[in-house]
Amino acid sequence: MNTAIVGGGVSGLSAAYFLLKRGHKVTVFERDEELGGLASSFDFGGASIEKYYHFICLGDDELVDLCSEVGLAQKLFWRATKMSFLYNGKLYPFGTPMDLLFFKPVSLLGRIRFGFNIIYARSLSYWQALENESAETWLTRHIGKQAYDVIWRPLLQIKFGEYASEVAASWMWHRIHRVAKSRKKSLQREELGYLVGGTKMLVDTLAERIRQMGGKIRTSSQVTSVVVKDDAVAGIRCGGEMIDFDGVISTVALPLACRLLPKECAQYRATLARVKFIGVVCMILKLAKPLTDSFWVNINDPRIPFNGIIEYTNLNPRPDLGGSKIAYIPFYLVTSSARYSYKDADLMQEYSKALRQVAPDFNPGWIQDWRVFRDPYAQAICTTNFSQIVPDQVAPVKGFYLIDSTQLYPSDRTISGMIGLANKLADTIGEA
Numbered sequence: 402m403n404t405a406i407v408g409g410g411v412s413g414l415s416a417a418y419f420l421l422k423r424g425h426k427v428t429v430f431e432r433d434e435e436l437g438g439l440a441s442s443f444d445f446g447g448a449s450i451e452k453y454y455h456f457i458c459l460g461d462d463e464l465v466d467l468c469s470e471v472g473l474a475q476k477l478f479w480r481a482t483k484m485s486f487l488y489n490g491k492l493y494p495f496g497t498p499m500d501l502l503f504f505k506p507v508s509l510l511g512r513i514r515f516g517f518n519i520i521y522a523r524s525l526s527y528w529q530a531l532e533n534e535s536a537e538t539w540l541t542r543h544i545g546k547q548a549y550d551v552i553w554r555p556l557l558q559i560k561f562g563e564y565a566s567e568v569a570a571s572w573m574w575h576r577i578h579r580v581a582k583s584r585k586k587s588l589q590r591e592e593l594g595y596l597v598g599g600t601k602m603l604v605d606t607l608a609e610r611i612r613q614m615g616g617k618i619r620t621s622s623q624v625t626s627v628v629v630k631d632d633a634v635a636g637i638r639c640g641g642e643m644i645d646f647d648g649v650i651s652t653v654a655l656p657l658a659c660r661l662l663p664k665e666c667a668q669y670r671a672t673l674a675r676v677k678f679i680g681v682v683c684m685i686l687k688l689a690k691p692l693t694d695s696f697w698v699n700i701n702d703p704r705i706p707f708n709g710i711i712e713y714t715n716l717n718p719r720p721d722l723g724g725s726k727i728a729y730i731p732f733y734l735v736t737s738s739a740r741y742s743y744k745d746a747d748l749m750q751e752y753s754k755a756l757r758q759v760a761p762d763f764n765p766g767w768i769q770d771w772r773v774f775r776d777p778y779a780q781a782i783c784t785t786n787f788s789q790i791v792p793d794q795v796a797p798v799k800g801f802y803l804i805d806s807t808q809l810y811p812s813d814r815t816i817s818g819m820i821g822l823a824n825k826l827a828d829t830i831g832e833a
């Protein structure tokens with residue numbers, strides 16, 4: 402089978418690699434100049450840095466296995482990380498059960514119930530029972546309203562913005578479950594992983610392997626439509642040219658996949674359009690000094706216009722940065738919100754004022770460089786009974802396939818999960 406893969410992110414490259422291993426012919430089409438999509442990097446004053454932060458959890462087996470397979474096992478490192486919680490101007494350690502026990506903003510009973518909920522979520526595997534209630538209802542019932550408002554509400558807001566209260570309990574369960582599993586022992590800190598050189602290392606290695614195995618990769622090549630004849634895929638259009646293919650795998654966000662399909666597929670397009678997304682605005686800072694000693698700082702403070710900071714160099718020290726530190730400030734929101742299109746300079750002014758609340762001795766002179774990246778489809782909004790609208794990998798249009806993060810539900814979108822989906826689809830398509 403000769404297959405076109407739309408999108409040169411982790412999913413597209415993994416799908417190409419797994420199909421080549423099964424003897425297929427593939428061409429990857431990537432709209433941007435660079436490969437990697439959400440996991441791509443940029444030149445940040447001479448160092449290659451990921452546009453968005455990426456960490457690896459202990460259970461991310463598909464990623465770990467693929468790294469071993471393509472010779473990157475030596476580049477994968479693990480580290481016990483610190484987590485903090487900034488509540489009303491005070492920074493509390495928040496990475497271990499002992500930290501939780503001393504987390505004063507929540508009552509002692511609330512803290513105990515919170516701890517029990519983590520233990521329960523870690524051991525639970527039948528998530529279907531949680532599908533039809535919201536995370537807010539589930540968590541409030543388990544840990545009480547005060548603990549929910551102080552701890553989980555801001556965390557849900559980091560990821561789902563104004564939709565936080567509509568997110569399904571099953572999604573929340575998986576999020577707690579995945580991170581809890583990243584602790585080898587329950588009293589220890591989480592151990593998180595990173596690739597030396599970032600995810601770019603995996604992206605570049607996969608691209609190299611694909612070319613060595615005879616696959617083609619075309620960057621700066623936007624697919625404008627999928628050509629369908631008699632209910633079956635006939636090829637794609639790219640740069641005004643029609644190119645014949647037996648199959649097409651879309652790895653682009655569902656709203657973009659809808660636009661690629663012709664009018665004849667209106668019914669199928671309507672099913673895909675049921676999934677709604679929110680975007681992300683993510684500021685990345687290069688700093689002369691660290692803000693904290695934590696990898697992740699959750700924030701619940703009305704004076705601060707964001708809900709978290711990820712200090713990447715507290716996980717991956719990056720000696721090539723000459724001592725500079727990297728911090729990400731993500732903010733998820735609908736793209737129609739005025740804030741999504743705020744000028745970068747206005748965001749910077751607002752954020753740099755707020756950073757004084759995080760690190761009291763911070764001054765703007767610490768900022769050596771900064772950028773803002775936006776993506777309109779950063780996260781599908783996993784509302785209750787979400788499993789009913791998750792699209793299959795095999796579409797009703799013959800020869801058209803989808804790899805989409807929603808297929809990981811109730812799991813959150815992860816690089817490891819996307820690699821797993823790519824491998825699963827290659828299995829479904831089978832040997833050439």
Ligand SMILES: Cc1cc2nc3c(=O)[nH]c(=O)nc-3n(C[C@H](O)[C@H](O)[C@H](O)COP(=O)(O)OP(=O)(O)OC[C@H]3O[C@@H](n4cnc5c(N)ncnc54)[C@H](O)[C@@H]3O)c2cc1C
Nearest residue numbers: 408410411412431432438439440453455456623624815816
């Ligand atoms: C802020 C943020 C933080 C994250 N943190 C983590 C983390 O810590 N750990 C983790 O495991 N995961 C994390 N993720 C998730 C991870 O980045 C994604 O799961 C993964 O990168 C998705 O890869 P993909 O290939 O499926 O999609 P994408 O990366 O979106 O790739 C799709 C590609 O398709 C291209 N494209 C679009 N339209 C066309 C077209 N018409 N023609 C050709 N090409 C097209 C795009 O340019 C893009 O390169 C994070 C994501 C975000 C947004």
